[in-house]
Amino acid sequence: MMSVFNVPVDIEVFEEPFSQSDLNARYAKLNLVHGSVGAVVTFLGQVRASGDKTDVTGLVLEHYPGMTERVLRQHVETASSRWPLLGVVLVHRVGAMALGENIVGVIVASAHRQAAFDAVQYLMDFLKHDAPFWKQEVTEKGTDWVEQKQTDVDKIGKW
Numbered sequence: 001m002m003s004v005f006n007v008p009v010d011i012e013v014f015e016e017p018f019s020q021s022d023l024n025a026r027y028a029k030l031n032l033v034h035g036s037v038g039a040v041v042t043f044l045g046q047v048r049a050s051g052d053k054t055d056v057t058g059l060v061l062e063h064y065p066g067m068t069e070r071v072l073r074q075h076v077e078t079a080s081s082r083w084p085l086l087g088v089v090l091v092h093r094v095g096a097m098a099l100g101e102n103i104v105g106v107i108v109a110s111a112h113r114q115a116a117f118d119a120v121q122y123l124m125d126f127l128k129h130d131a132p133f134w135k136q137e138v139t140e141k142g143t144d145w146v147e148q149k150q151t152d153v154d155k156i157g158k159w
Contacts, residue, residue: 007080008032009088011072013063015095020044023089023105030087032109037086039113041120045104047097058138059103061094068092068132075126079108082122083115090123094133122159128152 008030023044047059076088089107097103106123110116128148135146 007085007087009073009076009080009090011069011076011088011090013065013068013072013092013094015093017097018091018093018102018105020102020105023091023102023107026089026091027087027107027109030089030109032087036111037109038111039116040107040109041113041116043104043106043120043124044102045124047099047101047103049099053137053139053144055139055141056099056137057140058096058098060096060136060138060143061092061103062134062136063094064132071131072127075123075130078126079119079122083110083119084112085110085115085119088119088123092127092131092133096138125152125155125159129156 010026010030023042027040049056072090072092076090079085080088085108087109089105091105093101093103104127106120108116108119108123110119129152136143137146
């Protein structure tokens, strides 16, 4: 766990599967002051079958260790400067994943719900746009690299 602007933060990129309970346990370790939190927003992203292809059986994510965590930290710092956040958990999987497995988890705590919702949306939009992950879709025919989608690029403009 690290501190950003006096906000407890837990950021990690790893290969092991994680559950909602694991994510909640990380949030509990932030030890936020009882009574200060008015809203906790959680986002849990999963590997889905209905991407650009109909025969996707899984994903493989690669990253550059150290650089990825630095970019994630920069975006958490930006979110913490834009909204009155009280704590952030951001975890991301890399490696081979099957359909339905959790790939990304974000928990944001704030005194106010709109700040928590906005910060989670901001973090997810920038993860899709800026985080240095390289994604391959796995099918029965092999693997294909996934290009960034214009819809993900367009979402950055609103921030």
